[in-house]
Amino acid sequence: xxxxxxxxxxxxxxxxxxxxxxxxxxxxxEWESAxxxxxxxxxxxxxxxxxxxxxxxFLRDPSRSRxxxxxxxxxxxxxxxxxxxxxxxxxxxxxxxxxxxxxALDPLYxxxxxGCCSLDGPxxxxxxxxxxxxxxxxxxxxxxxxxxxVVWDACADASRDQRILTRLLxxxxxxxxxxxxxxxLLRIINIFSTELVxxxxxxxxx
Numbered sequence: 001x002x003x004x005x006x007x008x009x010x011x012x013x014x015x016x017x018x019x020x021x022x023x024x025x026x027x028x029x030e031w032e033s034a035x036x037x038x039x040x041x042x043x044x045x046x047x048x049x050x051x052x053x054x055x056x057x058f059l060r061d062p063s064r065s066r067x068x069x070x071x072x073x074x075x076x077x078x079x080x081x082x083x084x085x086x087x088x089x090x091x092x093x094x095x096x097x098x099x100x101x102x103x104a105l106d107p108l109y110x111x112x113x114x115g116c117c118s119l120d121g122p123x124x125x126x127x128x129x130x131x132x133x134x135x136x137x138x139x140x141x142x143x144x145x146x147x148x149x150v151v152w153d154a155c156a157d158a159s160r161d162q163r164i165l166t167r168l169l170x171x172x173x174x175x176x177x178x179x180x181x182x183x184x185l186l187r188i189i190n191i192f193s194t195e196l197v198x199x200x201x202x203x204x205x206x
Contacts, residue, residue: 003034005075007042007050008059010150017044018135019142023082076158081171083151088175090144 002024015023021031035044043051050056062069159165 002075002078003038004041004059005070006079007048008056008070009072009075010079010154011049011053011056015142015146016047019139019146020048022139023086023143023146025082073158073161073164076154077161077164077167079150080154080158080164080168083147083154084168084171084175086143086147087151090140090147093140 003020003026006020006024017031017035021028026034035042041050041052041055043049058065059068059070060072155168159168
C-alpha cells in the first residue's frame with residue numbers, strides 16, 4: 001500500500017518507475033511483484049499514475065475504501081523520513097561534485113586534504129539496475145525534483161503528530177549540514193518552530 005499511498009497524497013507524473021522504486025528503497029524484484037498486482041489501477045509508463053484520478057479520492061476516503069483506506073499521516077511520515085534522507089544525500093552529492101570541479105580547475109585547491117562532505121552511506125544501491133551513467137544521472141535528477149517538491153510539505157503534514165515530530169527532529173539532527181545548507185537549515189527551523197513551541201508549552205503544563 002505504500003506505493004498507492006504516495007500516489008494518493010503526493011501525485012506526480014514526473015517520477016517514472018525506476019526513480020520511484022529507488023526513492024522508496026524497493027528492489028527491482030519487489031517492484032515488479034507489486035506492479036503485477038496493481039496494473040489494474042496504476043499506469044506505469046513515462047510517469048507512474050492512476051488510470052483514473054478518482055481512484056486517489058477513493059483511497060483517501062475511509063467511508064468508501066474501508067479496508068483499502070490509506071491514512072494520510074502514515075504516508076506523510078514515510079515520505080517525510082525518506083525525503084529527509086534523500087535530501088541529505090543529494091546535498092552531500094552536490095557538495096562532492098563542487099569539490100571535484102574545484103580541484104580540477106584550481107591546482108592549489110588540489111593540495112587540500114579531505115573535503116566538506118562524503119558519499120559513503122546507505123544509498124549506494126542507486127547504481128544497481130539503473131543502466132548507464134546517463135541513466136543514473138537522470139534517475140538522480142528525477143528523485144531530486146520529487147524530493148525537493150514534497151519534503152517540506154510532507155514534514156509539515158506529518159509533524160502534526162508529536163510522536164512523528166520527534167522522529168523527524170531526530171532525523172534532522174543526523175543531517176550532515178555542510179556550508180551549502182545554511183538556507184535549508186533556516187527553512188527547517190521555520191517549519192518546525194511552531195510545533196516545538198507547542199510541545200514545550202504542553203510539556204511544561206503536564
